[in-house]
Amino acid sequence: GGLIFVPIFKTLTHLPPFVGILLVLGVLWTVTEVFYGQLPDTNVNKKGTLKRVTNMLTRIDMSTILFFLGILMAVACLETIGVLTQLGQGLNETFNGNHYLVTGIIGVLSSIVDNVPLVAGCMGMYPVEAAGDMAVDGIFWQLLAYCAGVGGSILIIGSAAGVVVMGLTKISFGWYMKHISWIALVGYLAGMLCYWVERALFF
Incomplete structure (x- = not known):
């Protein structure tokens, strides 16, 4: 649903697609936080809370993200200077x-x-x-x-x-x-x- 929303968002607002993607991610984050925040504090639910966005962020491979970010920045610099x-x-x-x-x-x-x-x-x-x-x-x-x-x-x-x-x-x-x-x-x-x-x- 979020992926389908992105082109619709771009057509309606004329903003870049990444803004729509960030909006969808923000909504998903909010929904998961509200959902897991309402669960009673039991051992079964503690395993479920491991799927919260704040916990999932700790598993992100930041080195790969920084690698691609560095590549794109270097390419942008070379493009700017001609x-x-x-x-x-x-x-x-x-x-x-x-x-x-x-x-x-x-x-x-x-x-x-x-x-x-x-x-x-x-x-x-x-x-x-x-x-x-x-x-x-x-x-x-x-x-x-x-x-x-x-x-x-x-x-x-x-x-x-x-x-x-x-x-x-x-x-x-x-x-x-x-x-x-x-x-x-x-x-x-x-x-x-x-x-x-x-x-x-x-x-």
């Missing part, structure tokens, strides 16, 4: 505006750099246009979503999930390179080829 714009223009000039080459290289880079800062950087490098390839649902952003997501699987260090798998299953970087990386690369290139064929046939 570095990202120059990088985007340089890539377009080098590859003559070929979106397949530009996003393909970005996808390969995402196997080394985490895709979150990479996509955030691209959002600062390339402004969204009203129409054309750079529109909201344009070819560039579709390719970027695919390349950054799938390209991160070429190397095991390309995503946070891969790093977690290394720790849990004790997979080595060399083993992944030998047995998995080439499969991921073939799948990555095959996916781009399928997208190109689809665009050529139906658009």
Whole structure:
């Protein structure tokens, strides 16, 4: 219900969506506090009070939140001083505006750099246009979503999930390179080829 409310809130108030999300979270917090505050003090209900928002906040992984916050702040700084714009223009000039080459290289880079800062950087490098390839649902952003997501699987260090798998299953970087990386690369290139064929046939 809260997720459905957000676009309605934005349409009615013309405020950013995050304001609606914060409003929904505030309402949920208030409801849970009122509900658990009215429960009698018994051993059974003490287990239920562990689900109160104040207790759940202590379990939040703050290091991850600060990591993403730092990434977005760094990207915003680079965008403000114009570095990202120059990088985007340089890539377009080098590859003559070929979106397949530009996003393909970005996808390969995402196997080394985490895709979150990479996509955030691209959002600062390339402004969204009203129409054309750079529109909201344009070819560039579709390719970027695919390349950054799938390209991160070429190397095991390309995503946070891969790093977690290394720790849990004790997979080595060399083993992944030998047995998995080439499969991921073939799948990555095959996916781009399928997208190109689809665009050529139906658009």
